[in-house]
Amino acid sequence: MKIALFGYGKMGKMIESLALARNHEIVAKIDIDTVDIPYNEIDIAIDFSTPEAAFQNITECFKNNIPVISGTTGWLSNYEEAIAICDKNNGAFIYASNFSLGVNLFFELNQKLAKMMQGVSGYRTSIEEIHHTQKLDAPSGTAITLAEGILDNSAYKTWKLDGEKEQELSIHSIREGQVPGTHTIAYKSEVDSIEIKHTAHNREGFALGAIIAAEWLVGKTGVYSMKDVLNL
Numbered sequence: 001m002k003i004a005l006f007g008y009g010k011m012g013k014m015i016e017s018l019a020l021a022r023n024h025e026i027v028a029k030i031d032i033d034t035v036d037i038p039y040n041e042i043d044i045a046i047d048f049s050t051p052e053a054a055f056q057n058i059t060e061c062f063k064n065n066i067p068v069i070s071g072t073t074g075w076l077s078n079y080e081e082a083i084a085i086c087d088k089n090n091g092a093f094i095y096a097s098n099f100s101l102g103v104n105l106f107f108e109l110n111q112k113l114a115k116m117m118q119g120v121s122g123y124r125t126s127i128e129e130i131h132h133t134q135k136l137d138a139p140s141g142t143a144i145t146l147a148e149g150i151l152d153n154s155a156y157k158t159w160k161l162d163g164e165k166e167q168e169l170s171i172h173s174i175r176e177g178q179v180p181g182t183h184t185i186a187y188k189s190e191v192d193s194i195e196i197k198h199t200a201h202n203r204e205g206f207a208l209g210a211i212i213a214a215e216w217l218v219g220k221t222g223v224y225s226m227k228d229v230l231n232l
Contacts, residue, residue, distance in 0.1 A: 001218055004028035004042040006057040007049035007072070014207040015046055022211060030057070039064035044214045051075045051137070058093070059085045067092035069214045071099050071206065073141030083223055092217050096226045097141030098181075099209030104226040106198040110146050110185055113196060114153035123187040123194075125150060127159075130174040130182040138173040142183055147171060150185070180206075 001024045005012045008029045016026050027041045028034075032053070037060075045061045047054055051074030061068045062085050070093070079095070086093045098104070117123060127150075129143040139147075139161060147159035147169055156169040163170040180200040187194040200206070209226070216229045226232075 001025070001214060002027045002041055002043040003214065004030060004037070004045045004061075004066070006030045006045055006047040006053070009048070011048040011071070011203060011207060012046075014203055015048070015210055018204070018207050019211050022215075024211070039066060042066050044069065044218055046070075046210055046214055047072055048210070055082060058082050062086045062089045062091040062093070065089065065091070067214075067217050067220070068094075069099075069210050069217065070095045071097075071210055073097055074137045086223060090221050092220050093223050094213050094217055094225060094229070096209075096213070097145045098206065099213055099226065100200065100205040101209050101212070101230065102205060103142060103181075103183075103198055103200075104209070104230055104232070106183070106196070107145060107149060108227075108232055109196060111149040111153055113185070113187075113194075114150045117187055117194075118154060122189040122191075124189070125154065125156065126170045126172065126186050126188070128172045128174070128182075128184045128186070130176065130179050132178045132180065133175045135175060138175070139171040140173070140181065140183075142181065143171050143173070146183060146185060 003019055003024055003026050008031045045066050045068045047057050047070040049057055049072050054072040054075040055078040058068050127143050129140045157167040159169040159171055161171055180203050182199045184197040213229050
């Protein structure tokens with residue numbers, strides 16, 4: 001594949017390294033100061049840019065018949081508009097808050113546990129996420145996806161950072177050191193606790209998942225998720 005990288009920070013550089021090792025070609029590295037983008041040379045775009053740039057990056061690709069993989073968080077207030085532009089241009093798109101294959105399996109486990117806990121009273125549910133100090137958004141997109149999986153399968157009405165009300169699912173965000181990402185779901189009662197946890201040891205899993213998603217998406221049209229990629 002001929003890949004364009006939108007965003008050339010730590011994640012973009014890691015995607016480049018892994019993509020080259022899988023015999024793909026990087027034909028463009030688009031960062032904040034990039035002016036000319038060679039759309040006619042691109043097979044697929046992988047966007048790990050910024051919340052401010054993501055919507056334009058993604059929709060310009062759709063208008064130029066380029067499928068897009070996006071892992072940028074913080075821009076989802078414009079998600080439905082982006083999907084409409086994708087559909088209008090018969091495009092192809094996968095957005096994920098986290099492309100790690102392990103995290104996407106964790107998403108499924110989280111939903112199944114939430115369903116199992118529906119019929120059990122006395123437990124308070126919470127989410128804790130820990131990331132490096134350079135991460136700009138809080139809570140993480142991964143934590144929000146986990147929260148949505150619980151909301152769909154419980155009596156909680158909404159999630160909130162450090163929420164305390166009975167119907168608020170509390171998310172606690174910690175920023176420390178160089179932590180790639182740790183997410184813990186806890187169900188606590190007066191008598192015991194149940195926890196499931198995903199710990200990323202490095203960013204390579206996120207980058208590899210994005211490349212695998214790109215390999216899967218090329219040649220398709222429509223809007224998909226990592227559940228489609230992994231056949232979950």
